[in-house]
Amino acid sequence: MSSYEDYDRISESYDKTRLPVGADIIRGCLLRAGKPLRHLRILDAGCGTGNYAQAIIDKVGHITAIDLNPKMLRVAEEKLAAYKERGQLDTCRAGIDALPFGEQVFDAVMINQVLHHLGDTPESGYPRHRRVFMEVHRTLRPGGILLINTCSQEQLRHGFWYYSLIPEAAQNLMGRYMPLDQIQTMLHACGFLVEEILVPLDGLLWGDTYLDPFGPLKREWRDGDSVFALVTDEELSRMAHQIKTMDRKGELHAFVREQDLQRNRAGQVTFVFARRNWQGMKRRPTWVDP
Numbered sequence: 001m002s003s004y005e006d007y008d009r010i011s012e013s014y015d016k017t018r019l020p021v022g023a024d025i026i027r028g029c030l031l032r033a034g035k036p037l038r039h040l041r042i043l044d045a046g047c048g049t050g051n052y053a054q055a056i057i058d059k060v061g062h063i064t065a066i067d068l069n070p071k072m073l074r075v076a077e078e079k080l081a082a083y084k085e086r087g088q089l090d091t092c093r094a095g096i097d098a099l100p101f102g103e104q105v106f107d108a109v110m111i112n113q114v115l116h117h118l119g120d121t122p123e124s125g126y127p128r129h130r131r132v133f134m135e136v137h138r139t140l141r142p143g144g145i146l147l148i149n150t151c152s153q154e155q156l157r158h159g160f161w162y163y164s165l166i167p168e169a170a171q172n173l174m175g176r177y178m179p180l181d182q183i184q185t186m187l188h189a190c191g192f193l194v195e196e197i198l199v200p201l202d203g204l205l206w207g208d209t210y211l212d213p214f215g216p217l218k219r220e221w222r223d224g225d226s227v228f229a230l231v232t233d234e235e236l237s238r239m240a241h242q243i244k245t246m247d248r249k250g251e252l253h254a255f256v257r258e259q260d261l262q263r264n265r266a267g268q269v270t271f272v273f274a275r276r277n278w279q280g281m282k283r284r285p286t287w288v289d290p
Contacts, residue, residue, distance in 0.1 A: 002069070003119030003176075005226040007048075011071035014049050015079075017224030021203035021269055023055035026110060026147055029196075029273050030060065033107050033145050037061070040107045043139065045096040045132075046114030050076030052149075057083055064106070066094040097131040104141045111136075112149040113269070116176040117226070126178050126186065133190040140276040146192060148272040152180050152199075155270065158262035160225070162216045165239040169230040183272060192274040199267040213256045217243060 007014075033040055040060045044053045047065035049072055057063050057080065065080070067073040073093055083089040094100050096114060111132070118128040136146055151159070156174045163170040178186075184194045204210045206224055215221035217240055222228040231239070246252040 002117035002226065002229075005117065005229040007069040008071050010223050011049065011069065011075050013220045013223045014072070015051065015075070016220055017206050017209060018051065019205060019207050020051040020055040020112075021205050022149060022198075022200045022271055023052060025198050025200060025271050026052065026149075027056055027059060029145060029147055029198075029271070030056070030108055034143055035107065041105065043099075043101075043106045043109040043136075045099070045109055045111045045136070046117075047076050047091075048072050048112075048114075050079050052110060052112045053089070054079060057088060062088055062090070064090045064092065064101075066092045066096070066099075068093060068095045097128050097135060099135045099139050101139045103138050104144075105139050106144060107141060108145040108147065109136045109140060110147040110149070113151075115148065115150055115178060116173070119176075120178065121175060126182070129178055129183075130186060130190065133187055133192070137191045137276055142276060144276045146187075146272075146274045146276065148183065148274070150180075150183070150270055150272065151177055151268065152266070152270045153177065155266050155268055158266045159268040160227075161211075161256050161259035161263065162239075163227070164259055165216065165242055166227065166231050166235055168232070168235055169227050172230045173227045180270065180272070187272070187274050191277055193277045194272060194274045196273040198271040198273060200269065200271075201264065201267045203268060205268055211256060211260065213247070213252045214243065216240075 030037060030040060037059050038061050041062045042060055044063055044065040047053055047067045050065060053063050053065050065076055070093055073091060077084065077091050080089050092100060096111065115129060120126040120128050153174060156177060187194055209215060209221065212221065243252060246255050
């Protein structure tokens with residue numbers, strides 16, 4: 001369950017905006033799992049409406065999709081019903097920090113744009129992130145793959161043109177995303193080897209609708225980015241006033257182009273490709289609370 005977003009409501013409109021950006025990266029990384037794709041058992045941890053599972057399920061052996069929100073999970077089940085009937089998909093309502101599975105069950109685990117919903121803060125030392133990584137380590141086979149889809153701090157600063165219109169909410173959101181260097185350090189402490197960091201520079205989470213200068217004025221468009229769950233009524237009103245004022249002055253389209261310039265360099269999402277490293281270890285990895 002998200003620590004701040006109302007996915008009971010968002011489930012009704014989520015698929016109208018969001019795309020599974022980087023699905024090709026996921027498929028490419030899975031080719032390095034050490035066995036044929038058709039034999040892979042994959043956990044989609046925090047599957048949401050099943051967009052990423054849908055993007056890869058035709059290529060892999062089996063996907064177990066879990067989410068803590070029942071309405072998001074129901075959408076995923078409806079979307080992937082044919083695969084569930086064929087026995088290629090299982091679903092389960094569960095949190096990603098307490099996986100209801102045995103040890104060494106999966107060949108790969110993917111966590112797509114989920115970690116920032118855990119409610120951790122830099123001050124807390126990200127304890128729930130740590131529990132998630134340890135749970136993934138426990139359920140992955142030796143040498144198994146972990147794929148984390150997240151946003152870097154640079155992407156949060158430069159990858160979304162409208163964040164400059166909602167600076168308080170954007171700053172709040174940045175604190176919920178664990179920085180990449182800290183993710184790598186924690187993964188290593190939890191028994192993983194980070195093999196690669198990948199950024200799809202041409203990937204847009206909204207596709208063509210992302211550059212709609214009036215998008216932030218539409219509730220359905222805003223539902224595609226959980227940052228708007230952190231926007232106060234006052235900040236939302238201020239953002240709407242700025243957009244309407246720029247439009248009236250004929251400045252809005254130029255503003256969007258200018259704010260979007262650095263996104264072409266930073267991208268919007270980052271994939272962390274890690275491998276479970278238990279082979280040759282004398283004991284299971286542990287983590288000491290700071």
